Amino acid sequence: MLDILILAAGKGTRMRSDLPKVLHPVGGKALVQHVADTARKVGGEHLLIIVGHGAEKVEEKMAAPDVKFVLQAQQLGTGHAVQQALPHLRNDATVLILYGDVPLTKAETLQKLISKVSDSQMGLLTVNMQNPTGYGRIVRDANKNVIAIVEHKDASDEQKKINEINTGIMAVKAKHLQKWLPALSNNNAQGEYYLTDIIAMAKADGTSIQVEQPDAVEEVEGINNRQQQAALERFYQQQKANELMVAGVTLLDPSRIDIRGNLTAGRDVVIDVNCVFEGDVVLGDGVVIEPNCVIINSKIGNLSQIKAFSHIEDSTLANGCDIGPYARLRPGTQLADDVKIGNFVETKKAVIAKGSKVNHLSYIGDAVIGSKVNVGAGTITCNYDGVNKSKTEIGDNAFIGSNSALVAPVKIAANSTIGAGSVITKNTEENDLAIARSQQRNIKGWERPTKK
Ligand code: UD1
């Protein structure tokens, strides 16, 4: 039985932000959300989040059936924070203590830590740092057994030389916490109730302290300022890029891709530089993404090509589509196989059937377009009268001449042709040619005006 505590009451002064620190993102996801997601992975079916600064915002963001919020109105230290949760812990549970501003700990690392806990043992996650300044130091006896943690501000010069530091993350039986925490005092350099003081209590109580260490120091790094946030963001992105390459994706430069969500890619996908993926994005086999594309919550079918500087959101593309450069597919765009959307074309709620083309400078909104349709350069679906949105329908094999305005609601039947420059306000029937533009007059022998 596992209860997981996430400490998230601190202010985060050094972020210089109106947003509570734990709600700042890494990889597009709030820090404390990373922690909660990992907690769920290790089987924490009961999450307790200690909130204080910005409590309302944190609670709003993190509300879930398996989460309970515990208010720490005044932040009197990490030990005090855990004390607030004592009434909510289940007596025979193992308690894992995590920090809302330490986002990238691996579930496997925590699993190993938890496995060390028993009635006579607790687990402590430590790491060795070249520059341990500011951290709590791990004090060991002559037999290398951990006997205490000393905070930097309380450490002797000799203790300050210790490189092994406390990450803050630990796992311990609830009944031990129930026994030790009420005995904490704040008689120390910072006048705080230190959670770290329970280590010496455990030792005195005959509980042995088992140490676990993470694979990478970034796993236990916290975020206190924007620089640390940026550093962990890069580490996170590097990991994501690695995962993609291991899965067979070609990244032209793994240091120039940003994934803020879940990117799933098929075989032989190629992603050029400076692309951003947000939310859930699925790329089929053989998809090529050229430089500087932004793709959000979309699905792109096999062998489709997204050319440079395209922006795609909440859209679904079937196989063999050819998009951009400089295309913008807005929410509700659904393209069948082999559709071509060219440069400076914007689509929104546009359902386009197989093999149709919108190649240049168009706006296609609230439209259903059949197969093999050619939409000429500069065509606009006039879907908005200032109050209501209306629909444009275009049948299979229609040809829309350049610079046409299709004033919705309007239906262009299959096989009909629209003359270039037309303003179309009436439906057409199959095989019609519709021309709606003023007639050309040629005036013979026209003499140009002369300067007076
Ligand atoms: C703490 C540890 C230190 C460790 C370091 C790792 C203690 C006494 N010290 O120090 O040994 O090396 O973390 O980063 O535990 N928090 C609350 N309520 C409080 C105080 C803190 O929720 O009253 C939360 C903060 O929001 C933060 C975390 O606990 O997420 C750590 O608090 P912080 O003040 O940063 O602890 P440190 O002094 O860095």
Ligand code: CA
């Ligand atoms: Ca800290």
